[in-house]
Amino acid sequence: MHLKPFVLTALDSATSGGRRYHVWMGGLTLIMLVGAYAYSLQLRYGLGVTGMNDHVSWGLYISNFTFLVGLAAAAMMLVLPAYILKDVDFGRAVLMAEAVAVAALVMCLAFVVVDIGNPLGGWHLMPGIGFLNWPRSLLAWDVLVLNGYLALNLAIPFYILYSRFSGRQPDKRKYIPWMYIAVMWAVSIHLVTAFLLAGLPARPFWNTALLGPRFLASAFTAGPAFVILLLWFIRRETEYKISEGAFAKLALITTVAAQINLVMLGSELFYKFYSPTHHGINARYLFFGLDGHNALVPWIWTAIALSTVATIALMIHPVRRNPRWLIPACAALFVGIWIEKGIGLVVPGFVPSPLGEIVEYTPSLVELGVTAGIWALGMFVLTVLVRVALPIELGDVRSPYIDERRVTTIVRPRSSRPPRADVRPVRTR
Amino acid sequence: MTSDPTTEVPRDEAGQTLLQKRVDRRRALGILLGGAAAGTSAVAACAPVSAMTPESKEAKLLAWREYIKGNYRTMTEAERAETIARLERLAELKRGVDVTIQSTGAQPGVVFGYGFNISKCKGFRSCVEACINENNLDRRAATQYIRIFEMEDGVIDFDHADATFQHEVPAEGHFYIGTQCFQCADPPCVKVCPVGATWQEPDGITVVDYDWCIGCRYCMAACPYWARRFNWDEPEVPAAELNTNQHYLGNRARKAGVVEKCHFCIHRTRKGQLPACAEACPTGARVFGNLLDPNSEIRWVLANKRIFRLKEDLKIEPRFWYFTD
Numbered sequence: 001m002h003l004k005p006f007v008l009t010a011l012d013s014a015t016s017g018g019r020r021y022h023v024w025m026g027g028l029t030l031i032m033l034v035g036a037y038a039y040s041l042q043l044r045y046g047l048g049v050t051g052m053n054d055h056v057s058w059g060l061y062i063s064n065f066t067f068l069v070g071l072a073a074a075a076m077m078l079v080l081p082a083y084i085l086k087d088v089d090f091g092r093a094v095l096m097a098e099a100v101a102v103a104a105l106v107m108c109l110a111f112v113v114v115d116i117g118n119p120l121g122g123w124h125l126m127p128g129i130g131f132l133n134w135p136r137s138l139l140a141w142d143v144l145v146l147n148g149y150l151a152l153n154l155a156i157p158f159y160i161l162y163s164r165f166s167g168r169q170p171d172k173r174k175y176i177p178w179m180y181i182a183v184m185w186a187v188s189i190h191l192v193t194a195f196l197l198a199g200l201p202a203r204p205f206w207n208t209a210l211l212g213p214r215f216l217a218s219a220f221t222a223g224p225a226f227v228i229l230l231l232w233f234i235r236r237e238t239e240y241k242i243s244e245g246a247f248a249k250l251a252l253i254t255t256v257a258a259q260i261n262l263v264m265l266g267s268e269l270f271y272k273f274y275s276p277t278h279h280g281i282n283a284r285y286l287f288f289g290l291d292g293h294n295a296l297v298p299w300i301w302t303a304i305a306l307s308t309v310a311t312i313a314l315m316i317h318p319v320r321r322n323p324r325w326l327i328p329a330c331a332a333l334f335v336g337i338w339i340e341k342g343i344g345l346v347v348p349g350f351v352p353s354p355l356g357e358i359v360e361y362t363p364s365l366v367e368l369g370v371t372a373g374i375w376a377l378g379m380f381v382l383t384v385l386v387r388v389a390l391p392i393e394l395g396d397v398r399s400p401y402i403d404e405r406r407v408t409t410i411v412r413p414r415s416s417r418p419p420r421a422d423v424r425p426v427r428t429r
Numbered sequence: 430m431t432s433d434p435t436t437e438v439p440r441d442e443a444g445q446t447l448l449q450k451r452v453d454r455r456r457a458l459g460i461l462l463g464g465a466a467a468g469t470s471a472v473a474a475c476a477p478v479s480a481m482t483p484e485s486k487e488a489k490l491l492a493w494r495e496y497i498k499g500n501y502r503t504m505t506e507a508e509r510a511e512t513i514a515r516l517e518r519l520a521e522l523k524r525g526v527d528v529t530i531q532s533t534g535a536q537p538g539v540v541f542g543y544g545f546n547i548s549k550c551k552g553f554r555s556c557v558e559a560c561i562n563e564n565n566l567d568r569r570a571a572t573q574y575i576r577i578f579e580m581e582d583g584v585i586d587f588d589h590a591d592a593t594f595q596h597e598v599p600a601e602g603h604f605y606i607g608t609q610c611f612q613c614a615d616p617p618c619v620k621v622c623p624v625g626a627t628w629q630e631p632d633g634i635t636v637v638d639y640d641w642c643i644g645c646r647y648c649m650a651a652c653p654y655w656a657r658r659f660n661w662d663e664p665e666v667p668a669a670e671l672n673t674n675q676h677y678l679g680n681r682a683r684k685a686g687v688v689e690k691c692h693f694c695i696h697r698t699r700k701g702q703l704p705a706c707a708e709a710c711p712t713g714a715r716v717f718g719n720l721l722d723p724n725s726e727i728r729w730v731l732a733n734k735r736i737f738r739l740k741e742d743l744k745i746e747p748r749f750w751y752f753t754d
Contacts, residue, residue, distance in 0.1 A: 046685035047644075048570075048661035057649040057659060117644020117659065117686025120496070124624040124643055131500055131625045139623035139647050201743050202617060202653035281588070355576065355608060355655045356587035 002166040002399040009165070009397050010388040017387070025383065028376040035373010038366045039114055047117055050367040055359035056350040060367050061115035063342035064374070067222070068104045068111065069193045070215060070341060072149065074223015075101035076186030077253065079179060093246045095389050096234065097227050098157045101186075103382035105150045110374045138196040145189045152182040157385075161392045167402035190215050203349045205282035208271075214264045215341070220257035221307075222337040224250045225330035230386075232327055240390050251326055255314040258333055262311055265304070265340075285358070286348040293351070295360045300344045306336030488522045491515045501638040501677060502628060513677060520682065528673040530681050533699045535632035541693050541748065542633075543707075544716035544730040545607055548754035551712055552577055552598035552605035559709030560609075563694060564680040565672055567664035574658065574691035575609045575706060607714075608739070609706070610635065610656035610691035611747030618648035618657065627688070633720075633748055634693050636678035642687040649688060653740055654747070657690045693717075720748065 017025075042049050052059045075097040113119055124130040125143055134140040156175055163170035194215040197206035228250050231242050269287075272280040284290055289297050310332040319325040352358045363371070391397040481489070498504075498512050513530045520528045557575045566572040578590035582602050590606075599605070616635050619627055626641040627648055649657045663685040675681040676696035683689050694704035698717070702708075707715040718725035730736070734752035 046660070046662040048685075050661075053661065054572075054649070054658050055655075057646045112645075115645070117646070117688075118642060118684075121624075121641070121643040124500075124626070124641055131503070133620075133623050133625045136620045137623045137647070139621065139645060143623065196647075197650075200617070200621075200651050202651055278588075349650070352588070353655045354653045355578070355592075356590060357592060357655075 002162070002401060005399050005401065006162055006165050009391075009399075013387045013391050013397070014384045025380065028380045028383070031376035032373050032380065035370050035376065038369030038373065041366050042114065042370065043119075049364060051362050051364040052367075053359060053361075055353045055357060056347060056361035058115070058346050058350070059361055060343065060363040060371050061111045063346040064371060065108050065111040065115070066193060066197075066215075066345060067338050067342040068108045068378075069146070070190055070219030070337075071223050071226060072101045072104035072108060072153075073186040073190040073216075074219045075104070075153075075227065076183050077220050077223060078227060078250070079183060093227065093231055093242060093250065095157055095160070095393060096230055096386060097223075098153050099382055099385035099389060100223070100227055100230065101153045102150065102157075102385060103378045105146060105153065106381050107374050107378035108146060109150070110377060111371075114370050114374070138192060138199055141192045142189075142196055145185065145192050149182070149185050149189050152178060152185060156182060157389065161389055164395075165392050165397070166399050187216065190219050197345075197349065202354050203282075204279035205286075205349045206345075207279075208268070210264060210268055210271075214261070214268070217257055217261040217264055218337045218341050221254055221261050222334050222341070224254040224257070225333045225337075228254065228330045229327065229334070230382075232323060234386065234390070238390060240394055247323075247326070248321065251314065251320050251330075254330065254333065255311070255320060258307065258311040258314060261337075262307065265307075281352060282348045285351050286344060290352065290358060293358050293360050295362065296344065296348060296351075299339050303336045303339035303344055306332040307340065310336065484522055488519060491519050491522070495519070495640065498640065500625060500641045502625070509677070516677075516681065524668055524671075526668050526671055526673060528671070528675050528681070530675045530677055531696055531699075532677050533696070535630045535634075536699060538719075538721050540631075540633040540720045541612065541698060542718065542720040542727045542731075543611075543693070543749045544727050544734075544736075545749065545751050546714040546716065546754065547604060547606055547751055549712045549714035550577070550605040550607060550710075551714075552579055552594070552600070552603075553711060554598075555709045555711055556607065556706035556715065559705040560691075562670065563672055563697075563705035564692075565664075565666045565675075565682065567660060567662075567683075568667065568670075569665040570660075570662060572658050572660075572664070572689075574656070575607055576655075577605055577607045579603050579605055606751065608654055608656070609749075610693075611654055611739070611749035612693060614746035614748060615744070617651045617653065617743075617745055621647045621651045623647065630678070630695075632699070634678075634695055634698075635690070636692055636695065637687070637689055638678070639681070639683045639687045639689065644686040644688065646688060653743055653745070657688050659688050660685050 050059060078097040079094050113122075116122075125132055125140075127134075132140045132143065134144065156178055159175055160170045191212045194212040197203070198208060198211040201207050228247065231247065231250070234240055235242050269283075272283040276284070281290070285293065286296050286300050288294070310329040313325060313329045314320045314333075319329070347361050351360060495512065495515055499508070501509065501512075504512070509532050513532060516530055517528055520526050554575075554577050557573055557577065560566065560575050561568075561573065564574065566574070576592045578587060578592045579594045579598075579600065580586060580590045580603060582604060585606065594600070612629075612633050612635055614629075614633065616629055619629055619635060623645060624641060624643055626643070627635060627637045629635045644659070646659055649659060660683050664683050666682075672680060674696055676692075676699075679692045679695040694702075694706075698704055703717050707717040716726050716730050718727035720727060720731075722728065730752055731750060736750040736752045738747050738750055740747075
């Protein structure tokens with residue numbers, strides 16, 4: 001029916017644009033190619049080309065993974081008020097947030113794939129032909145919840161966009177139940193990833209009940225902060241109007257989550273340092289260095305400074321409402337949490353080792369190349385998704401096969417909101 | 430007496446990082462030209478089958494059959510025999526070595542346990558060397574299952590111990606304590622494996638199916654005794670030094686990207702021999718035996734010595750006890 005024109009229109013939207021658009025996409029492609037080359041070296045020579053070793057056996061890849069799971073989860077935080085509480089201001093932000101979730105998940109899966117030593121054995125994970133150690137292994141849980149979440153975040157926006165493209169109102173009875181599931185699922189992907197680390201008594205740095213809640217708080221800070229940056233950019237560059245109200249609410253969510261995040265960080269620091277036990281030795285390494293080994297110290301204090309300053313700034317109402325301050329504050333929070341939840345969370349779990357040996361970790365050039373490539377991939381995916389979604393949401397593109405009369409006489413179910421509140425009128429030409 | 434210095438380079442120092450750390454010029458050049466070489470080999474792989482020698486054709490077929498095989502634990506006896514035959518043939522085709530791979534199962538009424546006499550160990554590291562040779566450990570990365578920590582007389586303090594000492598032993602005012610896989614009764618590494626590539630055998634040995642492991646290294650993060658090692662590069666063992674007496678779950682050839690660990694020399698101990706480390710120890714610090722045999726030496730140690738284990742608070746019941754004279 002409308003599928004072929006949908007795909008063709010999507011391809012057209014994704015590939016056409018001004019000079020700046022092409023430079024952006026070309027730049028991303030170049031970085032992806034560098035990443036692909038770096039990964040080819042890793043495939044050829046083994047993970048020995050990374051900075052990881054038997055002591056620090058997870059590095060930059062898993063650090064980015066834990067951070068990006070949070071970004072993916074947080075997108076759903078925006079779905080909750082928009083579709084379930086019927087908050088119209090949010091409606092327009094949501095599709096963009098889901099695009100962020102998809103891009104973040106693509107990056108998550110890519111980071112896991114590049115981290116495993118035997119990627120060709122990936123089929124061993126598949127139930128049926130392989131063996132998935134579920135429910136015992138938290139990593140098996142993670143495989144399931146991440147893929148399920150990706151499916152949900154692809155299916156729901158596709159249904160909504162495809163319906164609009166075909167000139168129909170998306171049927172709420174069909175997608176709202178899945179929205180509820182997706183919201184709960186968002187919490188689960190992040191808790192499962194936290195439990196994956198928190199469930200290891202071998203690593204006291206992670207083995208804390210607060211890790212899961214901290215993951216959620218930091219995700220709900222970095223996620224909306226990133227969505228604010230994205231929406232601000234979209235509002236500047238396109239005619240897709242996002243109301244001030246949406247920004248205000250996103251900024252409020254970010255601020256509250258950032259405050260909770262700092263409170264939890266404070267509790268963690270108190271617990272680790274007020275009565276320092278041997279279990280706090282990894283935290284000591286992270287924050288103050290150990291016997292002259294202090295590779296992570298500047299990083300973590302940068303992260304804490306960024307988060308603290310940005311949080312305090314956002315707590316001042318006039319500052320939060322002024323885009324000139326809101327945007328840098330959100331960027332600072334995003335970077336701060338990327339450090340704290342990434343390298344600052346994963347690497348100190350391994351230093352010192354469970355037998356007290358200190359081996360520090362520095363990512364290699366190959367590792368940096370692969371990481372940059374995956375981030376470029378994520379931004380590429382995000383750009384394409386936004387490019388495809390925007391014209392459909394704006395009503396600029398519609399399936400050529402729509403019967404015009406039926407579109408105008410569309411009947412809404414009585415239960416849905418009054419037409420006046422509908423912020424997405426179907427514009428027909 | 431000092432042990433062979435080649436065995437003493439810890440993995441993390443020898444583990445070179447491409448383009449960044451100490452990579453000698455020839456190797457770096459080789460790596461940079463790798464792209465071109467990869468292209469060439471891809472062309473070779475696409476060449477018509479008729480152009481291949483019968484041996485390379487056979488090796489390709491065997492490698493494919495190996496790739497699609499299942500987890501060792503779920504294989505039937507016949508499937509196990511088939512994969513072993515393939516692996517032995519592949520070793521012959523690829524490296525020209527004649528290896529024998531056992532699949533000896535756990536013996537009934539046996540659970541292995543280990544005792545380590547702190548008073549007797551003098552830090553010679555003969556056990557480390559024996560382990561490397563016995564278990565075909567990667568020579569390039571200098572992988573070691575056993576770690577001997579040198580500590581100052583007084584308390585057992587791993588934080589201030591040195592496992593990379595390079596001087597004459599025993600050093601004045603120091604004592605030595607060795608670690609390896611403790612074969613825990615409730616192994617935290619086993620339950621985290623997403624694909625079930627590592628498990629505990631009935632005789633208490635936790636093993637790895639190297640061909641089923643996907644290399645996620647979750648088990649390495651889960652081990653509280655730092656007992657697991659990863660093959661960051663393709664492991665190298667000179668053919669002349671290869672131990673051809675192998676076990677599927679033990680010292681057979683590993684490949685890049687998979688985890689390995691101490692398996693109490695499964696190919697020896699299941700046949701009633703001592704593990705290589707216990708046999709090599711010149712001071713008699715190592716006691717190995719069947720915990721279910723009331724007359725075994727290990728049982729005598731457990732009954733008559735003051736014993737302790739590391740990290741008892743984790744409640745994972747390692748089967749490795751320390752004691753003093």
